[in-house]
Amino acid sequence: xxxxxxxxxxxxxSKTDPRVIDAMLPYMKEYxxxxxxxxxxxxxxxxxxxEARASVARLVNAEKPTEIVFTSGATESNNMALRGVAxxxxxxxxxxxxxxxxxxxxxxxxxxxxxxxxxxxYVPVDSYGLVDLEALKNAITDRTILVTIGYANNEVGxxxxxxxxxxxxxxxxxxxxxxxxxxxxxxxxxxxxDGVDLMTISSWDMYGPYxxxxxxxxxxxxVEPLIxxxxxxxxLRSGTENVPGAVGMGKAAELAxxxxxxxxxxxxxxxxxxxxxxxxxxxxxxxxxxxxRRLPHNANVRFSFVEGESLVLSLDMEGIAVSSGxxxxxxxxxxxxxxxxxxxxxxxxxxSLLMSLGRFNKEEDVDRVLEVLPRIVKGLREMSPxxxxxxx
Numbered sequence: 001x002x003x004x005x006x007x008x009x010x011x012x013x014s015k016t017d018p019r020v021i022d023a024m025l026p027y028m029k030e031y032x033x034x035x036x037x038x039x040x041x042x043x044x045x046x047x048x049x050x051e052a053r054a055s056v057a058r059l060v061n062a063e064k065p066t067e068i069v070f071t072s073g074a075t076e077s078n079n080m081a082l083r084g085v086a087x088x089x090x091x092x093x094x095x096x097x098x099x100x101x102x103x104x105x106x107x108x109x110x111x112x113x114x115x116x117x118x119x120x121x122y123v124p125v126d127s128y129g130l131v132d133l134e135a136l137k138n139a140i141t142d143r144t145i146l147v148t149i150g151y152a153n154n155e156v157g158x159x160x161x162x163x164x165x166x167x168x169x170x171x172x173x174x175x176x177x178x179x180x181x182x183x184x185x186x187x188x189x190x191x192x193x194d195g196v197d198l199m200t201i202s203s204w205d206m207y208g209p210y211x212x213x214x215x216x217x218x219x220x221x222x223v224e225p226l227i228x229x230x231x232x233x234x235x236l237r238s239g240t241e242n243v244p245g246a247v248g249m250g251k252a253a254e255l256a257x258x259x260x261x262x263x264x265x266x267x268x269x270x271x272x273x274x275x276x277x278x279x280x281x282x283x284x285x286x287x288x289x290x291x292x293r294r295l296p297h298n299a300n301v302r303f304s305f306v307e308g309e310s311l312v313l314s315l316d317m318e319g320i321a322v323s324s325g326x327x328x329x330x331x332x333x334x335x336x337x338x339x340x341x342x343x344x345x346x347x348x349x350x351x352s353l354l355m356s357l358g359r360f361n362k363e364e365d366v367d368r369v370l371e372v373l374p375r376i377v378k379g380l381r382e383m384s385p386x387x388x389x390x391x392x
Contacts, residue, residue, distance in 0.1 A: 006320040006365045010205075010297060010358035011154050011182065016248070017207040017359070023251035024209065027244040035241050036232065045243045052250025056214050059253040060180075060199060061190040068201075069215045069233045070246050074181045075105040076226070077200040077215040080237070081177045082109045084223035085146045085198065086118055089175075093143035095119045097136065100341035101129055102150055103179055107337075110148075123149075128290040129158035129342050136168050144174045151180035151189065151199070155338045155354060156289030157298025159187065166195030175221060181205050181213075185256035186295055187264065197221050203245070207359055208252030212245035259359075267357045268296035270366050274355060275299050277370040282377050284391060288339060288352060302344070302352040305387040306380045308335075311353050314376045320369060323354045347386075 007015075027048060033041030035049050054065040062068060071077045086096065098110055100122050110120045123136045131149055140147070147169045152159045162178060169176040177198040183189055184199075185206025191199055199216040203209055217223055217236070229238025279285050284304035303311070308324030315322055324336070335349035355369065381387040 004319055006361075006368050008355040008357060008361065008365065008369065009321045009323050010361075011354060011356035012323055013210075014204055014207050014358050015360055016204070016209055017252065017255060019255060020208055020248045020251045024244045024248040027247050035243060036230065049241055049243050049246050052246040052253075055250035055253040056201065057216075059189075059257055060184060060201065060216055061192050062216055063192065064219060066234060067216055067219055069217060069236050070241060070249075071213045071215055071237060072211055072242075073213040074103075074179065074200050074202040074205075077202075077213050078103070078105045078179055079109050080215050080223070080226050081198040081200060081217075082106065082113065082146070082148060084226060084236070085175055085177065085221070086113050087116075088222045088224035089145045090118075093141075093145045095121060095141060095143040095145065097121050097123055097139055097144055097147040097149075097174075099123050099125050099131060099149055101125055101153055101155075101338040102148065103154060103181070104337075106148055106150070106179055119143075125341060127343050128293075129153050129156050129338065130290060130293070131160055131165060133161065133164055133168065136165065140168060140172045140174065142172060144169075144172055146175045146177060148177040148179070150182070151178045152183040152187070152295050153289070153338060154182035155336055156300045156342070157182075157295040158290040159183070159293045159295065162194045162196065170195060182295060185252070185260065186297060188260070191216055191218070198223075203249040203252060206252045206256045209245050209248035212242055212249050214249065263359055264296040267361070270357055270361065270363065271297060271299050274357075274366045274369060275301065277366070278373065281370070281374050285377075286348075288342075288344070297357040299355040299357070300352060301355075302339075302348055303377055304348065304351060305384050305391060306351045306377055308350060308352045310380050311351075311373075311376065314380065315369075315372065318372045318376070320372065323356075324352055 033045045035046040053068045056068045057065040121139050123139050124132050166176050175197040178196055179200040181202040184201045197218045201214040203212045225236045227238045232238050278301050286302050288300040288302055312324050335346050339349035
């Protein structure tokens, strides 16, 4: 990536921290072996794998490292949690609760489960993207086996009241799964205090390597394996483990524990300056998501009379990388399903822009966006037949 590119799309993919790469290199260049082998080479790889597992467990305050199951990434973790719990516990009930602002990998997995007789009930969220707790209480029943609600939304940045949600879920003896991809490594997450049974964790969202993630599974939670084979990962995820990836994820977890507070403080100030500058200098611009219960790196703003895709392309021509929503849903021209579920009209949702900051952003990056964006919005509005004369 060119040094002069301003990258503000960390919600889609983050740069791997060079310190993570340094930790992985010995296991890609020098050390090798199957972690299941009893000889010295295998045992070295097994030791590295378990050290990485312990690091990820510490990051989310899991009681035991064995509660961390390594996967290929967040999508697999979500599948393992939803399909694994549903099929293993179908003798107890067939109802699953969720919201319509979940990540597409969750929503599509839930759609898949309806083919097998599972009933999915969607709990509404308010205009900020917060779950309606009373609606959740009314929707949960004795047939509910699983509730899946994201810890924080990857598009609008709203952080859920997971502890309160957990109390409601456990009052009916159901399991709580939370996709914490957007949160882990960015804000403090504690599975014990939050009362979480299953939690999806991503490596690359905390500056770790691509192609690896994890699922926290609280001891005693009944889960059916997705992949059958040699019984690795406690029998829940067979296949020879990706040791270099796990080492990288473990190092990323260590760095997150050490630097999360300072990163969050720096990024939240940059985020606030970015949001304030946009709302102050561009008429008919509005913040999406909760103003305070918000991820420190997330700035999601919508602009009337402008299309988000046009903004993304125009900013890219200026050397600024942003997005208009989740990268996993970007193949469709439909507006963000998250914004629609929050009650934002289609025409307004089309004009949204997601700017997500990261560890390697600088203050000058914010300056650059604030310099360029007002001109771009004004130019696009002048070309749009939807723009009132008094605005353009």
